[in-house]
Amino acid sequence: MNRLILNKIILALSTLSAVIGIGFLFWILATLSYKGITSIHWSTFTNDLVAGGIRNLLVGQFTMALMASAVAVPLGMMAGIYLREYGHGSKLASVIRNLSDVMMSAPSIVIGVFVFALFVDPFGGYNGWAGIVALAIMMIPIIISTTDNMLSLVPTELREAGMALGGSKHKIIMQIVVKAAKVGITTGVLLSFARIIGETAPLLFTSANNQFFTMDLTEQFPSLTVSIYNLATYPDLESRELAWAASFILTVIVLCINLIGRYAIRNKK
Amino acid sequence: MGGKLFRNFSFLSATLSFFLLVGIFAILFTYAQEAMHEFGFDFLFTEAWEADEDDEGGIFGGYVPIIGTLLSTLIAMAIAVPLAMGIAIFLTEIASDAIGKPVSIAIELLAAIPSIIYGMWGLFYFAPIVQSTVGGNGVGLLTAGIVLAIMIIPFMAAISRDAMNTTPLVLKESAYAMGATKFEVIKDVIMPYSKGGIIGSIILALGRALGETMAVAFLIGSVMSIPGSITDPTTSIPVLLANNFAEAQDLEMSSMYFLALILFVVSFIIISTAKFYFLGRKVKG
Numbered sequence: 001m002n003r004l005i006l007n008k009i010i011l012a013l014s015t016l017s018a019v020i021g022i023g024f025l026f027w028i029l030a031t032l033s034y035k036g037i038t039s040i041h042w043s044t045f046t047n048d049l050v051a052g053g054i055r056n057l058l059v060g061q062f063t064m065a066l067m068a069s070a071v072a073v074p075l076g077m078m079a080g081i082y083l084r085e086y087g088h089g090s091k092l093a094s095v096i097r098n099l100s101d102v103m104m105s106a107p108s109i110v111i112g113v114f115v116f117a118l119f120v121d122p123f124g125g126y127n128g129w130a131g132i133v134a135l136a137i138m139m140i141p142i143i144i145s146t147t148d149n150m151l152s153l154v155p156t157e158l159r160e161a162g163m164a165l166g167g168s169k170h171k172i173i174m175q176i177v178v179k180a181a182k183v184g185i186t187t188g189v190l191l192s193f194a195r196i197i198g199e200t201a202p203l204l205f206t207s208a209n210n211q212f213f214t215m216d217l218t219e220q221f222p223s224l225t226v227s228i229y230n231l232a233t234y235p236d237l238e239s240r241e242l243a244w245a246a247s248f249i250l251t252v253i254v255l256c257i258n259l260i261g262r263y264a265i266r267n268k269k
Numbered sequence: 270m271g272g273k274l275f276r277n278f279s280f281l282s283a284t285l286s287f288f289l290l291v292g293i294f295a296i297l298f299t300y301a302q303e304a305m306h307e308f309g310f311d312f313l314f315t316e317a318w319e320a321d322e323d324d325e326g327g328i329f330g331g332y333v334p335i336i337g338t339l340l341s342t343l344i345a346m347a348i349a350v351p352l353a354m355g356i357a358i359f360l361t362e363i364a365s366d367a368i369g370k371p372v373s374i375a376i377e378l379l380a381a382i383p384s385i386i387y388g389m390w391g392l393f394y395f396a397p398i399v400q401s402t403v404g405g406n407g408v409g410l411l412t413a414g415i416v417l418a419i420m421i422i423p424f425m426a427a428i429s430r431d432a433m434n435t436t437p438l439v440l441k442e443s444a445y446a447m448g449a450t451k452f453e454v455i456k457d458v459i460m461p462y463s464k465g466g467i468i469g470s471i472i473l474a475l476g477r478a479l480g481e482t483m484a485v486a487f488l489i490g491s492v493m494s495i496p497g498s499i500t501d502p503t504t505s506i507p508v509l510l511a512n513n514f515a516e517a518q519d520l521e522m523s524s525m526y527f528l529a530l531i532l533f534v535v536s537f538i539i540i541s542t543a544k545f546y547f548l549g550r551k552v553k554g
Binding site: 003004006007010011013014015016017018020021022024025027028031032035074075076078079081082083085086087093095096098099100101102103105106107108109110111112113114116117118137140141144168169170171173174191194195198199200201204205208225228229232243244247250251254255258259262 | 271272275276278279280282283284285286287289290292293296297300351352353354355356358359360362363364372374375376377378379381382383384385386387388389390392393394419422423426450451452453455473476477479480481482483486487507510511514515525526529532533536537540541544545
């Protein structure tokens with residue numbers, strides 16, 4: 001009987017771990033929603049940070065994340081295309097693929113330090129461009145890996161059919177292969193966008209933060225996440241409430257983008 | 270014509286990761302030179318972090334943040350590994366599809382929550398609990414370690430689950446047909462079969478925990494001293510960088526670059542080991 005009892009114990013413990021995991025998710029989401037919703041006022045969205053709102057922070061965070069995507073998505077996709085369509089099977093492609101995988105897990109704070117050395121220090125101060133570069137560096141490896149994986153799922157026959165029609169290589173890639181992998185790549189782009197929009201560490205000393213509304217990327221640039229970090233540590237109640245409101249909104253944005261991404265994959269299947 | 274251009278552009282984009290990695294290493298190494306010359310290997314074992322009054326020199330050592338990073342990661346791993354394995358086992362062998370799917374999605378959503386949210390939540394909700402049950406100030410090694418564990422569990426569980434799922438059904442069925450219990454199938458069939466993926470997921474999570482900044486920044490206490498007990502506040506490399514990097518000058522700044530370089534190189538080694546030795550190309554982190 002001993003082994004049957006042991007079996008029960010282990011299965012019970014495994015189930016318990018799953019319950020604990022889910023428990024934490026609900027605990028975090030519940031406290032976040034409660035604190036967030038009770039701290040949100042209409043003025044939270046209409047005022048800038050200087051007047052107790054997050055309007056400029058939302059605009060700033062989205063501006064930086066979108067600009068970073070505008071750089072990272074084409075570069076990452078082109079790199080992924082090279083790895084899968086041109087360099088496939090070559091030694092060079094496999095080295096690059098591995099390096100890009102390593103880049104994907106590089107500590108984000110180190111990327112912040114690197115960008116500080118290149119784009120903040122020499123230019124005399126924090127600026128929005130530096131924040132964009134830092135986010136783009138975080139995003140590129142994720143896009144490369146998604147593109148690479150999604151292109152690998154496209155059947156070779158499609159490429160051969162394109163060739164049989166006399167299509168040139170880059171036309172086959174763009175008009176047949178990438179199109180076939182469109183859904184997967186879009187999902188990857190959405191998920192990586194969700195990841196960088198919630199990043200704080202790479203922005204701390206690149207874009208830093210700004211209390212005022214600005215679209216001037218040569219200045220310190222407003223950031224939602226950096227503001228949360230600052231606000232949470234202030235002793236006054238109002239700052240703390242604003243930090244909760246901002247955290248709640250950030251989480252809603254990130255989880256929504258994630259769910260949309262997942263939904264897109266499911267529909268395809 | 271267009272084809273050639275397209276190909277060259279895609280090739281250049283592909284080489285970008287290489288140049289980024291080399292560039293990061295080169296920049297950190299260059300800026301860390303001053304501290305390297307001044308302190309050499311002793312940097313790793315020097316406890317002091319004091320600027321002279323004229324702000325030009327001083328003694329800077331990485332011992333405290335390095336120990337803080339290692340200890341908080343160790344606590345996180347000690348908690349996360351058993352829980353993540355449990356979740357992975359639950360998802361592959363115990364849960365029916367109707368339960369397993371939503372649990373899987375929930376675990377993946379847990380992984381998507383930005384780290385700063387874990388930090389906020391940990392500071393205002395979890396730290397007081399640690400304070401009232403274990404003692405201390407609330408912020409410190411233990412709190413940072415536990416919240417760090419909660420952060421890396423979903424990631425570790427998801428990769429382990431994928432690895433366990435690759436076990437061929439035939440193998441499992443043969444064992445069940447011999448009268449094996451679920452636990453015996455897990456221990457003697459699934460674990461040996463997916464060992465590489467599981468170890469890989471653990472090492473990859475270890476790399477994440479070492480480099481995690483925001484969650485730990487809220488919770489570790491940011492004090493430059495060696496913790497005397499598990500609830501004492503201390504600091505870690507990413508946290509020290511997050512809080513003090515931008516204000517530092519000269520030799521102190523260079524010491525910060527030195528710390529960033531150490532973190533970068535250590536993560537590089539850990540991640541490469543996980544990827545190439547254990548995971549092959551099958552699993553993504």
